[in-house]
Amino acid sequence: MALITCRECKAQVSEEAPKCPQCGVPWPALPAWTGTGMDWQSPQQFFGYPLVHVAFGRDSRGKRRVAKGVIAIGQFGFGLVAIAQFGVGLLFGFGQFIAAPLVVAQFAVGILFALGQFAAGYAAIGQFVLAYYGIAQIGWAEFLYSTGRQDPEAWQFFQSWWETAKNLLR
Numbered sequence: 001m002a003l004i005t006c007r008e009c010k011a012q013v014s015e016e017a018p019k020c021p022q023c024g025v026p027w028p029a030l031p032a033w034t035g036t037g038m039d040w041q042s043p044q045q046f047f048g049y050p051l052v053h054v055a056f057g058r059d060s061r062g063k064r065r066v067a068k069g070v071i072a073i074g075q076f077g078f079g080l081v082a083i084a085q086f087g088v089g090l091l092f093g094f095g096q097f098i099a100a101p102l103v104v105a106q107f108a109v110g111i112l113f114a115l116g117q118f119a120a121g122y123a124a125i126g127q128f129v130l131a132y133y134g135i136a137q138i139g140w141a142e143f144l145y146s147t148g149r150q151d152p153e154a155w156q157f158f159q160s161w162w163e164t165a166k167n168l169l170r
Contacts, residue, residue, distance in 0.1 A: 004029045019062070026062045035059040046070045053079070123157070133157045 003012045006020040006028035013020050013028050020028040027033045037057015041050035053069030055076075067074035067084065077084030082093045082100065093100030099109040108116030112123065119126030123133045124141070133154050134141035143154035 007031060024062070026058070026060070033060050035062070035065070037065055039065050041069065049079070123161070125158070 002015050004015045005011070006013050006023065006025060007030070008025040008028065009020060009023040011020060011022040013022075015029040017028055019026050025033075026035070035058045037055070039055045039057075039059070040053070042052040044051040050069040052071045052073070053067045055065035055067040055074040057065055057075075059065055064076060065074060067077040067079065067082075069079045071081045071083070072079030072087065073083045075085045077087035077095070079089065080091045082089035082095065082098060084093075084095045084098070086097045087093055087095050087099075089098060089100030089103065091101060093103040093105060093108075095105050097107045098105035101111040102113050103110040103121070104115045106117045108114035108119045108121070108124070108126070110119070110121035110124065112121060114121035114124040114129075114131070115126065117127045119128070119134075119136075120130040122131060124131035124139075125135045126139075127137045129136035129139035129141060129144075131139065131141045131144075133143045135145045135154065135158055137147055139146055141154065143151045143157065145151055145154040145158075
């Protein structure tokens with residue numbers, strides 16, 4: 001194993017070192033390293049943010065890439081619409097761990113509506129819910145329709161939402 005000069009701090013490191021022991025730069029033997037994954041932004045901007053930002057992996061310094069845009073898509077995302085593993089949507093979110101006013105996720109925290117395995121919000125549907133109105137296998141809600149409690153007000157609430165949604169889609 002030969003020693004080379006780190007491209008950042010100029011210390012002597014192994015040519016196979018995954019990171020420099022002096023400065024921590026990833027793959028110091030490479031003349032340039034842009035990181036892993038991808039980072040793409042649409043040329044269209046909205047209040048300084050890209051219309052679409054897709055980001056995942058790590059940047060050239062080894063930091064996680066975070067998608068930030070009107071529509072943010074990635075492992076970590078923040079935007080009006082977030083499609084991410086971990087994300088915050090200012091309007092809507094879809095993913096694994098998401099917080100947004102309207103959200104569909106495995107772990108969903110929604111201000112207005114949450115749909116997920118674990119869902120929390122004003123109205124929530126899931127296996128486990130914490131809500132004001134909820135439909136769940138198990139849940140805590142003021143009005144809950146579940147295996148142990150069939151509150152007709154909860155059922156009527158969700159039925160009226162469904163009818164409204166159907167009328168909007170016509």
